[in-house]
Amino acid sequence: MQTYPLIGIAGNHRQDNTEEDRYILSYAPNGFVRGLEKAKAIPVIIPISTPEFAKEFISRLDGLLLAGGQDVSPLLYGEEPHLNLARTYPARDAFEIELIKEAYRQHKPIFAVCRGLQILNVALGGTLYQDIESQYDNISVKHTQKTMPSQPTHTIQIASGSELSRVLGTTTPVNSYHHQAVKQLASDFVPVAWSTDGLIEAFESKSEDQSVVAVQWHPELLIEDSNVMQGLFDNFVERVNRSKQNAK
Numbered sequence: 001m002q003t004y005p006l007i008g009i010a011g012n013h014r015q016d017n018t019e020e021d022r023y024i025l026s027y028a029p030n031g032f033v034r035g036l037e038k039a040k041a042i043p044v045i046i047p048i049s050t051p052e053f054a055k056e057f058i059s060r061l062d063g064l065l066l067a068g069g070q071d072v073s074p075l076l077y078g079e080e081p082h083l084n085l086a087r088t089y090p091a092r093d094a095f096e097i098e099l100i101k102e103a104y105r106q107h108k109p110i111f112a113v114c115r116g117l118q119i120l121n122v123a124l125g126g127t128l129y130q131d132i133e134s135q136y137d138n139i140s141v142k143h144t145q146k147t148m149p150s151q152p153t154h155t156i157q158i159a160s161g162s163e164l165s166r167v168l169g170t171t172t173p174v175n176s177y178h179h180q181a182v183k184q185l186a187s188d189f190v191p192v193a194w195s196t197d198g199l200i201e202a203f204e205s206k207s208e209d210q211s212v213v214a215v216q217w218h219p220e221l222l223i224e225d226s227n228v229m230q231g232l233f234d235n236f237v238e239r240v241n242r243s244k245q246n247a248k
Contacts, residue, residue, distance in 0.1 A: 032065060034224075
């Protein structure tokens, strides 16, 4: 009988500010939960905690999913905040960086989405454009779409032979909800997808010892209408299952 792997989704906080209750809620977007369930994995939300808990969380999980959310603090890569920097959450940044480092130490597969791609890059020594419209000279694509989340709005080119190309081919339309992007890619990673204006839209690990796929768009918002994007979750769970087999 197949045992479904346990996948940790790095969670976020939101404040419930009703008059009756003022609770801080730990949550993850439901699209990630659905994508993992459809891929036959058990999703577990990892609440934001202190860095020393990261090792304990990762040791009990088979893989790590890094979700979207706030901007990444530029102080983490040696820059002061740009005028167009949006809301940051330093406690989340610090905890997710420790989760990433532990996942690397324990060789647990990672799938990163949007902010997840950005914090992953920063955690391993990369930098970001804090605001692409004011800092990226070659911008010619709208990366913060106004249409429905389930509607792709621009295309990307994907490197043949990459893990991503096995799922999506060498070109595909994607949705887009980001004003930050990879500037200097961390040396552990290789870029595998680009928008037509040259921004990095996905990267993977250079090392065969680490299983990493990171994407800038939001596949979790496309899976109800796109079996292709569900394929990214299927691929992640396949990578996790391979990793578990190799660890035996």
